[in-house]
Amino acid sequence: MTAFVLVPGAGGAAFYWHLVVRELERRGHEGIAVDLPSGDPDARLADYVDAVVAGADGRTGVVLVGSSLGGFSAPLACRPLQAVGLVLVNAMIPTPGETGGQWWENTGFEAAISGAAERDGRDLAADPDQRETMFHDVPPEVAQAVFERPFEQEDGIFADAWPGTWPDVPTRVVATRDDRFFPVEFQRRIARERLGTDPEEMAGGHLVALSRPVELVDLLIG
Template structure:
C-alpha cells in the first residue's frame, strides 16, 4: 500500500471521528425534557448534538398534535436526525416521522401504536396489564402500580431526588387522541427494551415489536426509566448502527 493510500485512509478515519449525529429525544408521560438529561450529557461528551424536547404534558388543551408540533420544531430543517422516544413518546414519534425526514427512529421502552389507535386503547389492545401482572408475580414484587416499585426501583437515590421537582401529571387529552398516521413510516426503526422494565416487561415489548413492526427488540439494562438509571449503556446502544 502506498503512502498516499495510507494518508487517504487516515483522513477518512479522522472524518469518521469528526462525524456527529443530531439526537432529538422525546420524553414519556408528563413531557419533562429533564428525563433525558443524563443521556444528553453522555451523547454530548461523545461529540454528538442532543436536544431533549419539553412537552406540554400537563396542559389539558395540548395533546398528540401539539407534541408533534414541538418535536418537529426542535428538528427544524435537519435531515440527519436520530429521533428517540420513550414510553408514551412512542405515539408522537411516528407522527413526527410522517411530517419531516428522520434518519433513524429508536423506541426505548415505548408504546408502539397502530395507525389510528389512541394511547387509551393501546393498553387493552396489546394486553399490557396482564403482562405486567404476570411479570410481577414471577419477579416477586408488588402489583400495585406505585412509583417506587415500577419506576424508581433502579434509579440512583440522588437522581430520583433531583427529579422530584420535574414531575408533572399527564393530562387526559392525549390518551383519547389517535396516532394520526395511515401506516408506520418508512423510517428505519429500532426497538430497545430494558431487561428490568416492570411497567412494560421485556418479553411483552419483544412480542409487541414483532407483532406490530416485524422487528426484534434489542435489550438494554435498566428499568422503565433506563435513561436515568443506566444512561451509559443506553447511549452505547443508541450510537450503534447510526445512519
C-alpha cells in the same frame, strides 16, 4: 456527528434525558431533548408532534428517539424532520387507528405487568405511586432530582387515533430486561406483532435514560 431528538414519555419533561444529552455531547454528538405539553388539558396528539418538531429548532436529518409514551409522537415527527432513523426505547408502539387510551387493553398490558410482578414476588398494590416499579434501578440522587420537579400528564394525547402508516425510516426497538412497567417479554411480543422485528435488549429498568445513560448511548450510536 449525529443529532438525536429525544422525546420523553409521560410527564413530557426534557429533563428525563439530561444524562443522555451529556453523554452524547461528550462523544461529539448532539442531543436535543424536547419538552412536551403534557400539563395542558387541551393538548392533543398533534400538539405533541408539533412540540417535537419545534424542539428540533430547524434541524433535519435527525434520529428521533421516543421513550414510553413518546412512541406515539416520535414516529409522526419523522416526516417533518426528514429523520434518518427512529429508535423506540421501552416505548408504546401504536397501530394505525388506535388511540393511546385503547393501547393498554389492546396490547394486554394489565396481564403483562401483573404477571411479571407475581413472578418476581412484588405487590403492585403496595406501590401505588409506581416509584418502585419505575425507579427501582435509578440512582437515589437522580431519582430525587426527578421527584423535586412537578409531574403533569393530562389525558388529551390518549384520545386521538394514531394516524397514517409507519414512517419509512430505519426503525430500532430497544427493550430493557429489568423493566417492571413494560416487561421485556411483553415488549418482545408487541414489537414482533406490530413491527415484525425483535427488540435489541439491554440491562436496565423502564427509565433507562436515568439509570444507564452511558449504556443507552452505547446502543444509540453503535
